[in-house]
Amino acid sequence: MEKQEFMKRAGALARENIANGTGGPFGAVIVKDGKIIAEGANHVTTSNDPTAHAEVVAIRNACETLGTFQLDGCEVYTSCEPCPMCLGAIYWARPDRVYYSSTKEDAKNIGFDDQFIYEEIAKEYMSRSIPFEHLKDEEATKAFTDWTEKNDKVEY
Numbered sequence: 001m002e003k004q005e006f007m008k009r010a011g012a013l014a015r016e017n018i019a020n021g022t023g024g025p026f027g028a029v030i031v032k033d034g035k036i037i038a039e040g041a042n043h044v045t046t047s048n049d050p051t052a053h054a055e056v057v058a059i060r061n062a063c064e065t066l067g068t069f070q071l072d073g074c075e076v077y078t079s080c081e082p083c084p085m086c087l088g089a090i091y092w093a094r095p096d097r098v099y100y101s102s103t104k105e106d107a108k109n110i111g112f113d114d115q116f117i118y119e120e121i122a123k124e125y126m127s128r129s130i131p132f133e134h135l136k137d138e139e140a141t142k143a144f145t146d147w148t149e150k151n152d153k154v155e156y
Contacts, residue, residue: 006031006077007101009039013054014079017041024112026054028078030062030071030095037074038062054078055086059093069156071095080107083114084121 006029013027023042030038040058044050055078063069074095080102082090090098104114116129125132147153 001031001034001036003077003099006036006075007079007099009036010054010077010079011101013039013041017043017054022046023052025110026079028054028058028076030058031075031077032062032066032071032073037065051085053083053086055082056089059089063093069093075099080104080112083107083112084117 010027010029013029014025015027017023017027018025023044023046026042028040029036038058038061040054040056040061042054043052043057055076058076058078059071062071062074071093072095076090076095076098078086078098078100081100081104082098083104107113108115120128120130125134
């Protein structure tokens with residue numbers, strides 16, 4: 001299959017998702033060695049999961065299929081430029097490349113504006129719309145020591 005065919009599939013997933021009433025207008029596929037190994041569509045409203053964006057669903061499915069937590073050698077095709085959460089998930093998964101169709105401006109024009117998240121990240125913790133407060137705890141801190149001292153940990 002060619003790149004354009006993979007993108008068409010991501011778009012088809014988005015359209016099927018709308019037609020089926022199972023979520024928003026977003027679809028994603030993950031490709032390895034020229035074959036689709038996983039797909040995902042937005043299921044935020046049907047699963048009551050704010051993290052169930054198409055890219056995250058596709059990443060979860062691909063990692064399960066491959067039996068790994070990283071997507072080395074994979075490409076992500078998504079019907080829209082990833083939001084900040086999906087962008088973070090993509091970077092953690094470490095695919096080789098990402099292709100997207102619609103832009104974040106296109107998404108904004110139909111009511112999916114994530115610019116406020118980029119703006120929130122740049123703010124001081126207590127100035128955010130959801131304030132963040134540092135609450136030090138010894139038990140939580142000891143977890144970092146435990147991890148540092150663990151000899152058989154799987155690095156990621």
